[in-house]
Amino acid sequence: MLFGSLPQIVSPQPALHPLAVADSPVHEGQPSPMAIVQGVPRDIVSMVLQKYNAFVKGNSDAHVYLSVTDTADQFVISGNITSLVQVIMNVRRKAAAVNEDQSQVPFLQRKPEVTVRYINTRAPLHCVHSTAVCERHIAYASAKGWTFAAEQMLVPVRSGENGNDVRQTKGGDVSRYLAESVYVRGMSWPKALACPKVTHVVDFASVCPADIPAIGNLRDRTWRCLDGRGIALVSSDTLSQPDAGSNVWPVSCLYANSSTVDSWKTKFGPALVRTHTDSVVRMDTRLQRLTGLPPVMIGGLAPTTSHAEFIAAASQAGYLAELSIHDVCTEAELIQRVSETAHMIQRGHSIVLNGDWASSQPWLMRAVQRMCQDLHLPILGLTLDDTPTPALAETVQALYAMNLQYVALKPQTVRQIHCVLDIADCVHPHPVVLQWFGGRTGGHHSFEEFHMPIIQTYSAIRSRSNIVLVAGSGFGDAAGMLPYIDGSWGEM
Known part of the structure; x- marks a missing residue:
């Protein structure tokens, strides 16, 4: 009141x-x-x-x-x-x-x-x-005896300002602190949720009152703060098991200890592993598992990567370079280029093609099918330079039917990123490589800032188990690449 x-x-x-x-x-x-x-x-x-x-x-x-x-x-x-x-x-x-x-x-x-x-x-x-109102409130509550001290609190209560335990309030006057928390102290929901060693957060108020539509869904805001941290969000009003893909766990999981959530760091972070065959220490990432090579590749760009000699040089150095086929006009010419490249690359390595599907259909489909199924050329995957559209899902499915290991798509906007995610849903569990360049190549690939579109869609990207995220453009040394491999770019 x-x-x-x-x-x-x-x-x-x-x-x-x-x-x-x-x-x-x-x-x-x-x-x-x-x-x-x-x-x-x-x-x-x-x-x-x-x-x-x-x-x-x-x-x-x-x-x-x-x-x-x-x-x-x-x-x-x-x-x-x-x-x-x-x-x-x-x-x-x-x-x-x-x-x-x-x-x-x-x-x-x-x-x-x-x-x-x-x-x-x-x-x-x-x-x-609201300082004057706060002091009036405290005086009125004190006169009525509506006060209590910190020692009366039996469980920790986290401050909405910084996440500290309210029981440690200076002077022990919790009544004053609570009034100040509403009237004059700022509030940070991310800091309030940033408690160490927390494994579960229980949501007792799933929806804000109807007369405060601007604040929105409290559960949604809480999940946005917890997303990727390995903390389970438990709903007090949910009893049954959640639907597939749901971010909310039922109350029963607290008793069954069945709501373990892996953090993004655990699921997608790099690791150093020692291979059993040769005892060599290698970096383990999702891209490395897909290609079998280090998680650094040379993207296709004509005319630089149109030559077999260039692809072979990268292969001999132990890396993958996409073979650009943008300048290829016929099926025979494509087969000749791929065959020449296959004979020059390191034994055990494969080829990834990079080209425009829309401008070379339908002969490109026939050529890829012939090279994979009849000629048995070592084609690992295909990167499509086409603008991602829903219709592209059928093309991707057809390519996987030819036994390709992966298809890569290159969205240029946030809307196109979501289109790639929809395509990934259609072809699941087959992997889809999402190559993001942003506008760092002078607008050649996109007019977008490099980081913000990925930040806006990062949760949606990481919710797809078959998406492999690759960042490209503007990288020239190890120091520039490392933050995007270990994830520290998100803290910059």
């Missing part, structure tokens, strides 16, 4: 002129002192707020704060309602429109794709604007 009524009594929000917010309900909803911002990283949100706070200068009552961190790209900002409306209207003017296609715009020239939604509240919580 105090949390709901005191803010409106002690610090009521000013009324806004109807013309000032006439279009807000259509875009962000009914204006309020708090809003959720989704789709941009924390440093961008902080920069916008710093610029606005510098603009209003010494008027601290007009400052807007980043008050809550939900996930890596979802935040809550708080301030007086007048300031928040000004900030959000400025963001709307500079952001991309809903469903605006920017895939053909270089990423440095794009408008930010951000979603903003007001939260149904009448108080700017989790920031200094």
Whole structure:
């Protein structure tokens, strides 16, 4: 009751002129002192707020704060309602429109794709604007005797601010700390969940109240914070076993100890292994298991990799290089090039072709089938330079019917990445290599920034057991490659 009524009594929000917010309900909803911002990283949100706070200068009552961190790209900002409306209207003017296609715009020239939604509240919580309300709350609760000390807490309770045990609160006054946690202290859901040695997180509130649609599903936000860390999310309202692919475990798993979840590091991280046949220490990765060679390959690019001598040189050095067939026009010419390459590469190595399927159908299908099934040439796989589309799934299935070990696809946008994942679902359990180049080749393969599309789709990529992720373009030395092999690029 105090949390709901005191803010409106002690610090009521000013009324806004109807013309000032006439279009807000259509875009962000009914204006309020708090809003959720989704789709941009924390440093961008902080920069916008710093610029606005510098603009209003010494008027601290007009400052807007980043008050809550939900996930890596979802935040809550708080301030007086007048300031928040000004900030959000400025963001709307500079952001991309809903469903605006920017895939053909270089990423440095794009408008930010951000979603903003007001939260149904009448108080700017989790920031200094609620200090007076907080003190009034504490005084009222103390007068009524609604207090308790840290020693009365029998189990650990983690702080929403930093994940620390609330029982260790300075002075032992948990009542004050809890009030401050709602009114003036910031909140970070990722930090609250970052407790060491945790194996399970139990979700007691699967869905937020219906009148707070902007916050969204609490279970979904929790899973986004836990995804890939090897921690099981247990739902208190789920009794039966989850469906295949579900991220949520039933309560029964707590008693059966049956909800072991492997982290991304465990499932996809590299390892050093010693082979039984020759006792040589090698790096073990999903790509290495697929090709039998080190997890560094030379991608196909005409005219450099169109020559058998180049492919053979890479093979003799112990590496795989894709044989480009973009300049091949006939079935006979292709068979001659592959045959010549097969005689020059190291014994036991295979060939991966790189070409455009759409421009060479149907003779390419006949040629690949003949080389694999009649001539028994050592063709390991085929990289398709075509734009991934749903129709390509039939082509990939046909190639696997020819006994190819893998097919690689090269998406150029986030939408195309999802298309590749759909194709992988269609041909499961056959492997699909997802080669990502981004725009680091000057826009030849994509207009995208190299990292963000993969970050946006990483969870979906890792949820497919038959996807092998390969990063390419712009790598010239071991120091540049290593972060993408051991995964440390994600911490940069």
